[in-house]
Amino acid sequence: MARSTGKSEAVYERLKGDIESLRLRPGAKLSEVQLGEELGASRTPVREAIRRLAREGLVDFVPGEVARVAAISLGGVRALFDFRMLLEPRAAASVATAGAVDERVLAPFRELLERLEEFDESFRALDAAAQARSYQEFYEVTEGFDQAVIAACRNPYLARTIRDLRSETVRLRHLSHSGPRRMLTSLEEHRAMLKAIVQGDAQAAEAAGRHHLAQTLQALIDSLTGQDFAIGANIHLDVARQ
């Protein structure tokens, strides 16, 4: 049965989706038996999935204790973005450098830039309600950008580390729901990053990447502190002790 079924993978994907989408709230207990029954699997695959999610930061895991969906704290969010700011701008810069030598690595970025311009044009023509609905389409472009950077990354350690941070990032996105105004600035930031990469300007790509992350963090914090969550210095967001 070795390579065919992939039950462990299925459980992992399912759990990851549920946590990212906040269907499973921070602090919720992840009992191996209970999840196994719900997902139609035995404890072994569930165990494995939980360990994988723990390494991606989506699950708080202490040996011998019940695993819980990872808590969200303002301090944690800051640390995450500090770290991303160290890695991702550097990756963008290295892609720009590589693209100047080997034209082929630029193809996905040219395409993304094109999609972005198209989106921009059509977006401006919409009314507010339709703009809000176009969120999904914009999200796909930005997600595509992040994935393209990872794929173009020459250094496997860097690529893997950036990829490992994506799950947490995605969950935070689901938490914030920033409006059309942020969407426009984010669009501008992505245009800057894409242009810098396509033009082979590593320094500009790095700067644009840094700027984008800083803006994203700020928008995230604004959105969070504006909500009815209880946020303290480094206090955890509300937690479902379920």
Added chain:
Amino acid sequence: MARSTGKSEAVYERLKGDIESLRLRPGAKLSEVQLGEELGASRTPVREAIRRLAREGLVDFVPGEVARVAAISLGGVRALFDFRMLLEPRAAASVATAGAVDERVLAPFRELLERLEEFDESFRALDAAAQARSYQEFYEVTEGFDQAVIAACRNPYLARTIRDLRSETVRLRHLSHSGPRRMLTSLEEHRAMLKAIVQGDAQAAEAAGRHHLAQTLQALIDSLTGQDFAIGANIHLDVARQ
């Protein structure tokens, strides 16, 4: 039995040691049942240990296939050091910054600097044979430095990522055996890093960290290419297909 025995942990530590020390050669098969018999454990803890080691880069793991001790390639070594060069100098710099504000974080580094000076003095008085024997003592200081940086690291993501790279780094050290000459330059590099941190000079700490890693990589490559290993462009080091 949850938190008391720690069989999984024991198997993990044992395997990690065996791989780091090259007792288990790159490419060696890691059969769950076989290892379980050797270490007196069942498949479950062995499985878990193998997964953990895979995430640390000590094991090559493909679902459904036999896990193998990770191969070593020149390209992989370069990638590892490229990545470390992104993280560790930054961590050193952030420790220097933090130390300028909070004197307490500097204590371990002051102590390490003292130990280093002592070692330096006694080392110079030794003959070549005794110098070679003092390797272990020097190693403890450098390892202590790396651990102190990790411990002082404010950002948990950065700390964890640096820590995860240590196993691979340690294994490479076991592979190279650089001589007393390198030991002296390395000592000088550590002195520079420690002084910069203690003086709260973040920029100098970052530069010294970068320099140290560059020198270490060069020494490693020299040592490797001087051995009877077959190294190609990005070809793997000899591999025990055992």
Added chain:
DNA sequence: GCGCACATCTTTGTATACAGGTTAGCGGGG
């Protein structure tokens, strides 16, 4: 002598059983 097919054996994935902690709820005492 060489190549292919089949049978066997090893190895992983998954399920389940058992042993011992951990935690949470409940009741009694201060």
Added chain:
DNA sequence: CCCCGCTAACCTGTATACAAAGATGTGCGC
């Protein structure tokens, strides 16, 4: 009314059993 200790259910760690998928090696045919 609150706090502490006990009990009981739950949950994890580990071992073992079973099924399928590869890998291997052998023997037969050409």
